[in-house]
Amino acid sequence: MVDREQIIYLDNNATTQLDPAVIEEMLPFLTEYYGNPSSGYTFGRQVRRAIDLARERLAALLGCEPTEIVFTSCGTESNNAAVNSALQLDPGRQHVVTTAVEHSATRRHCELVGKRGGSVTVVGVDGEGNLDLDELERAITPQTAIVTAMWANNETGVLFPVEKIAEIARRKRVLFHTDAIQCIGKIPIRLADTTINSLSLSAHKLHGPKGVGALYVNKRSAFRPSVVGGSQENNRRAGTENVASIVALGKAAERAGAALTEENSRVRALRDRFEEAVLEKVPDTFVNGRMADRLPNTSNLSFVGIESDAALMMFDRHHLCCSAGSACRTGAPEPSHVLQAMNLPPERARSSMRFSFGRFNSDAEVTKALEIIPAVISKLRAMAGRSASREPAAV
Numbered sequence: 001m002v003d004r005e006q007i008i009y010l011d012n013n014a015t016t017q018l019d020p021a022v023i024e025e026m027l028p029f030l031t032e033y034y035g036n037p038s039s040g041y042t043f044g045r046q047v048r049r050a051i052d053l054a055r056e057r058l059a060a061l062l063g064c065e066p067t068e069i070v071f072t073s074c075g076t077e078s079n080n081a082a083v084n085s086a087l088q089l090d091p092g093r094q095h096v097v098t099t100a101v102e103h104s105a106t107r108r109h110c111e112l113v114g115k116r117g118g119s120v121t122v123v124g125v126d127g128e129g130n131l132d133l134d135e136l137e138r139a140i141t142p143q144t145a146i147v148t149a150m151w152a153n154n155e156t157g158v159l160f161p162v163e164k165i166a167e168i169a170r171r172k173r174v175l176f177h178t179d180a181i182q183c184i185g186k187i188p189i190r191l192a193d194t195t196i197n198s199l200s201l202s203a204h205k206l207h208g209p210k211g212v213g214a215l216y217v218n219k220r221s222a223f224r225p226s227v228v229g230g231s232q233e234n235n236r237r238a239g240t241e242n243v244a245s246i247v248a249l250g251k252a253a254e255r256a257g258a259a260l261t262e263e264n265s266r267v268r269a270l271r272d273r274f275e276e277a278v279l280e281k282v283p284d285t286f287v288n289g290r291m292a293d294r295l296p297n298t299s300n301l302s303f304v305g306i307e308s309d310a311a312l313m314m315f316d317r318h319h320l321c322c323s324a325g326s327a328c329r330t331g332a333p334e335p336s337h338v339l340q341a342m343n344l345p346p347e348r349a350r351s352s353m354r355f356s357f358g359r360f361n362s363d364a365e366v367t368k369a370l371e372i373i374p375a376v377i378s379k380l381r382a383m384a385g386r387s388a389s390r391e392p393a394a395v
Contacts, residue, residue, distance in 0.1 A: 002319055008365045008372075011321045012358035013154050013182060013298060019207040019255055026209070026248035037241055038232065047243055054250025061253040062199070062216060063190030070215045070236045071246050075181040075202030076105040078215035079148070081226045081237070082177040082198040083109060086146035087118065088224040093145040094118035097136065097174075099160075100341035101125055101153055106179055107337070110148075119143070128292040129158035129342050137168050146175040151199075152183035155338045155354055156289035157298025159183070166195040175221065181205055181213075185256030186263050186295050197221040203245065207358070208252030212245035259359050268296035270357050274366050275299045281374040286348060288339060297357040300339075302348040306380040311353060314376045320369055323354045 009017070029050065035043040037051055052066070059066040072078045083106075087094055098110050100122050110120045121139040125131055131149070140147065147169045151162045162178045169176035177198040180189070185206035191199065199216040203209055217223045217236065229238030256263075279285055284304040303311065308324035315322060324336070334340075335349035344352075355369075 006319045008318075008320045008369050010355045010357060010361070010365070010369060011323050012361075013157075013205070013354065013356035014323055015204045015210065016207045016358050017360045018209060019252060021255060022208055022248045022251045025251040026244045029244035029247050033243075037243060038230070050247050051241055051243060054246045054253075057250040058214060058253040061185070061189070061257045063192050064216055065192075065219060067234065068191075068216055068219050070217055070233045071241060071249070072213045072215055072237060073211060073242070074213045075179070075200050075205075076213075077226075078200035078202075078213050079103075079105045079177075079179050080109050081215055082200065082217075083113070083146055083148055084226045085198075085222075085224045086175045086177070087113065089222055090145060093143050095141055095143040095145060096120045097123065097139045097144055097147040099123050099125065099131060099136075099149050101129065101155075101158075101338045102148070102150055103154055103179060103181070106148055106150070123149075125158075125341050127342050127344070129153060129156050129289040129338070130292050131160050131165075133161070133164060133168065136165065137172070140169070140172045140174055144172070144174045146177055148177040148179065150182070151178045151180040152186070152295050152298075153289075153338060154182045155336055156292075156300045156342075157182070157295035157356075158289040158292040159187075159294060162196065163194050166197075169197075170195040182298075183295060185253070185260070186297060188260055191216060191218075198223075203249040203252055206252050206256045207360075208249045209245050212242055212249050214249065262359055264296050267357050267359055267361070270361055270363070270366055271297055271299055271355075274355065274357070274370065275301075277370050278373060281370070282377050285377075288342065288344065288348075288352060299355045299357075300352055301355065302344070302352045303377045303380075304347055304351055305384055306351050306377060308351055308353055310380055311351075311376060314380065315372065318372045318376070320372050322356075324352065 033047055035047045037044055037048040055066040055069045058069055096110055096113055114120045123136045123139055149160055149165055152159050166176045175197045178196055180199045181202045184201045197218050202213040223236055225236050227238050232238055286302045288300040288302060312324055339349040339352055
């Protein structure tokens with residue numbers, strides 16, 4: 001096992017370190033308070049109260065009502081549930097509008113919708129990853145059941161104007177869902193002031209545990225559950241609740257709300273310092289989506305002349321953790337579908353790396369990363385026969 005102190009973790013969009021305060025909050029519900037929250041006796045009711053508190057904490061972060069929160073197993077389930085519900089509500093409307101840069105949790109589900117007899121329209125993006133709202137509006141037809149578009153791209157950090165998209169969908173009398181898994185806890189959100197019908201999130205992206213997520217369903221929006229059985233989650237998602245993880249998600253949401261200012265100041269400063277230094281030290285490097293509105297923690301860089309998989313292996317030798325796009329596509333032979341949708345030259349798409357920061361990262365980690373990255377890229381370029389204008393330290 002690698003000593004945690006040796007690891008430089010710059011892959012917070014893949015998953016985040018579990019906040020010690022979150023661990024402390026959830027542990028009693030793995031040991032002492034193990035009652036079933038649906039039980040009628042006091043031992044079960046006190047567990048139910050812990051779930052209610054988690055719902056209130058998450059609602060406070062999202063700016064919505066606690067009754068609008070449905071706890072799920074993960075962001076993927078939440079994304080699937082939102083689309084499935086819309087398709088069940090009206091059998092005559094089996095058309096989905098989505099975008100070319102969605103996470104596989106949405107993209108592959110939409111492909112399945114098409115194979116099952118529905119239809120899907122995929123709206124493209126420009127070279128910075130921005131969406132054409134006019135094109136999206138034209139894609140909506142009388143047969144459209146739902147528009148689903150991510151709030152923040154998991155690879156580039158590019159933000160979509162989801163509140164405007166929600167308004168377009170409302171005018172067209174179509175449901176709108178957003179995959180907000182990457183942006184919760186990183187930017188301020190107040191759902192009560194929007195016309196968003198549903199929103200997905202996942203605890204492990206905001207320093208909570210893996211295996212628990214949530215789906216926001218606006219109180220004025222109809223919803224049909226995908227998981228049926230018991231009456232849990234107000235009949236919107238059956239199954240005995242994952243109590244400890246739900247409690248942890250609630251605490252993680254509370255902590256994320258308190259850290260929003262830090263996320264948009266200190267974490268942003270870490271990202272900006274890193275990005276500026278890499279651009280200065282490593283020639284022929286490009287920031288993908290640089291001119292777009294982005295999350296404060298995400299930097300997607302193309303190091304022309306290298307292959308991202310080779311860089312990943314060399315970074316790993318130095319215990320530097322980053323990714324070549326989404327963690328869910330690691331090992332895929334083709335370049336990122338996100339960068340392809342942005343029409344980047346193949347050489348840039350194949351050489352892209354994602355670095356994502358979080359509130360547990362330090363200045364010292366960034367400094368160390370800035371020693372490793374130029375040396376690794378220089379060595380890879382030299383191995384590929386490409387010269388560089390600077391000679392960083394040997395790797």
